[in-house]
Amino acid sequence: MASPIGLLSGRLALVTGGGSGIGRAVCHVLAREGARVVVADLNSIAAEETKKHLDDIGGRFEHLALPVDVSVGRSVQSLIVDIRGKFNAAPSIVVNSAGITRDNFLLKMDENSWNAVMNVNLKGTFLVTQAAAAAMLDDKVPKSSIINIASIIGKTGNVGQCNYAASKAGVEAFTRTVSKELAKYNIRCNAVLPGFIETPMVHSVPDKVKEKFKALIPFGRMGLPEEVAEVVLFLASDRSSYVTGNCIEVSGGLAT
Numbered sequence: 001m002a003s004p005i006g007l008l009s010g011r012l013a014l015v016t017g018g019g020s021g022i023g024r025a026v027c028h029v030l031a032r033e034g035a036r037v038v039v040a041d042l043n044s045i046a047a048e049e050t051k052k053h054l055d056d057i058g059g060r061f062e063h064l065a066l067p068v069d070v071s072v073g074r075s076v077q078s079l080i081v082d083i084r085g086k087f088n089a090a091p092s093i094v095v096n097s098a099g100i101t102r103d104n105f106l107l108k109m110d111e112n113s114w115n116a117v118m119n120v121n122l123k124g125t126f127l128v129t130q131a132a133a134a135a136m137l138d139d140k141v142p143k144s145s146i147i148n149i150a151s152i153i154g155k156t157g158n159v160g161q162c163n164y165a166a167s168k169a170g171v172e173a174f175t176r177t178v179s180k181e182l183a184k185y186n187i188r189c190n191a192v193l194p195g196f197i198e199t200p201m202v203h204s205v206p207d208k209v210k211e212k213f214k215a216l217i218p219f220g221r222m223g224l225p226e227e228v229a230e231v232v233l234f235l236a237s238d239r240s241s242y243v244t245g246n247c248i249e250v251s252g253g254l255a256t
């Protein structure tokens with residue numbers, strides 16, 4: 001059951017990539033804390049499934065599932081228009097979790113795989129943040145929090161992921177810059193850097209590579225999406241009211 005008075009009571013949250021993995025866990029935790037949640041995903045069936053799950057948790061508030069392709073400006077603009085039409089307000093919490101991998105070694109990496117990852121992970125984060133921030137200002141939202149899901153790989157690099165690592169390092173730099181620009185509007189912007197988390201994204205990683213990674217993680221196991229979501233909750237809530245421009249690692253100690 002959602003708590004009657006949670007940390008986010010009365011807040012409106014937008015979660016991209018909310019149809020799966022980390023995004024879905026974030027939706028759950030934000031709704032549990034009393035937020036109304038807009039679940040936005042390229043996969044509209046998955047987004048509806050998350051919304052149904054949120055409705056089943058209970059609570060006073062209505063949630064919404066909407067389709068979006070975060071890599072396309074028009075699609076992101078329609079998403080924000082639809083949210084404001086439905087709730088009469090801009091979201092005051094935005095979580096950019098939509099992301100993809102197209103792994104290959106540098107010497108085999110094709111241009112489409114490079115572009116696809118940059119367009120969703122980095123450009124998508126830019127498009128959603130820009131559109132949401134403009135709406136927050138228009139609607140005079142008194143305080144807002146934007147949380148970008150980057151990756152520990154953006155710091156460490158990873159064999160087979162030059163596109164993905166570059167996109168996630170870009171998200172970190174983007175986060176720090178946006179935090180400086182938007183602080184005067186009381187909009188905070190932070191990033192979370194997960195390590196290896198049990199979600200569909202890691203299913204395609206060959207078992208031998210997974211074993212190599214587990215050996216490098218001090219906790220000796222992969223993380224759970226819920227363990228990332230609780231840190232997102234901290235950044236979304238007033239518990240982190242003086243925190244902006246930070247990139248918090250949630251990686252079981254993996255840092256090499």
Ligand code: CAA
Nearest residue numbers: 101103104105151153158159160195196201202205206209
């Ligand atoms: N770290 C260390 N070694 C790696 C590696 C990695 N990330 N990826 C591949 N290798 C090694 C393999 O173990 C293998 O070693 P051996 O020759 O000793 O057996 C060698 O590279 C060749 O690998 P493949 O036979 O798999 O080569 P391939 O051409 O068939 O596939 C690949 C290449 C697509 C890069 C594939 O190896 C792969 O998918 N690797 C995993 C990449 C990865 O780690 N992705 C993380 C996804 S999860 C994520 O991205 C979320 C996040 O933020 C953490």
Ligand code: NAI
Nearest residue numbers: 017019020021022042069070098099151194196197199201
């Ligand atoms: P996932 O694959 O389970 O979920 C990603 C979601 O994003 C899916 O529902 C997918 O439909 C959606 N999506 C993909 N492209 C989209 C687009 N163009 N527009 C809108 N939605 C789109 O992956 P996971 O693991 O939940 O990843 C979430 C975020 O966390 C990603 O940004 C990922 O890079 C990041 N991350 C994941 C880690 C992991 O180990 N699972 C580790 C570090 C970061």
